[in-house]
Amino acid sequence: MEYYFIVFFCFAITLHNIEEAVWLPEWSQHSSKFQKPVTSSEFHFAVIFITILAYLAAFSYLFMPESELAKWFFIGFLGSMIINAIFPHLMATILMKKYAPGLLTGLLLNIPINSLVIYQMFSKNLIVWKELVISTFVVGISLLALIPFLFKMGGKITSS
Template sequence: MEALAVFFCLAITLHNIEEAIWLPQWSKQGLKFQKAVTPNEFHFAMLVITALAYLSAFFFIFFPQSNFAKWLFVGFLGAMIINAVFPHLLATIIMKKYAPGLVTGLLLNIPINCFIIQRMFEAHLIGWTELLFSTIMVGLSLLALIPFLFKLGKMFTFNSKT
């Protein structure tokens, strides 16, 4: 399972790099469901969320007997699967224009995370209730955290008007 956790970290890193490069500019389109975000705001939030994802994998690897570590990791796996569909795929369909993060979400996050979840089911590490509950809890926590992280990221924005 440890090697699989490393693949999760690789997938989420590549996904967040794709978003970091293109999402701040993409968000300036005046979308009803996406507030415009500056690169500093987004990059700060992305770094924190990536660090949290890495921590979830770290805790799962080094504390395999901890239910909290397992649920946190499984919750991140599930949340990132859902994230590939809502908002990335949905935004691309609605806008008829590519939403940054879609390719890495569909080609990396979904297959890698589903494979890890499948292996966890096969090893009897999780059941459906744990998967659903942890995915909902981590997903909602991340959704609540993102606006706060954007505000913190904005505080670290330096205005260089001279």
């Protein structure tokens, strides 16, 4: 895989996570079934950790493309970030009739860039649908399970 696809992925997820880091903590303070209130310090810790995981996934695949685990980790992140743009960002914006932070970068960066990377991987026979679906599910569920734990850790570290 060309290194610039890795750079594009990292660029997209970084800008997306910066958008969330700037506006999501305040947005979360308003009553919502989509997001429990989270402080800036809790969210910033979690988003930095998730961003590091994304970079780890991308560079693991770049430097070890023969590793099935590295490939699954990377394509799982690609798929998860596409789904993340729709659920919760787009759905929250529509249902709340209020912009959900992360929607713009999710729709304009994560979906097109990650879709392009996935398309390139399919065109080079590097992945099959089963791998994409399973890895997206596993990485997505793992990230969802990890986020509340990271919020708690972020709150404890910053309150010390």
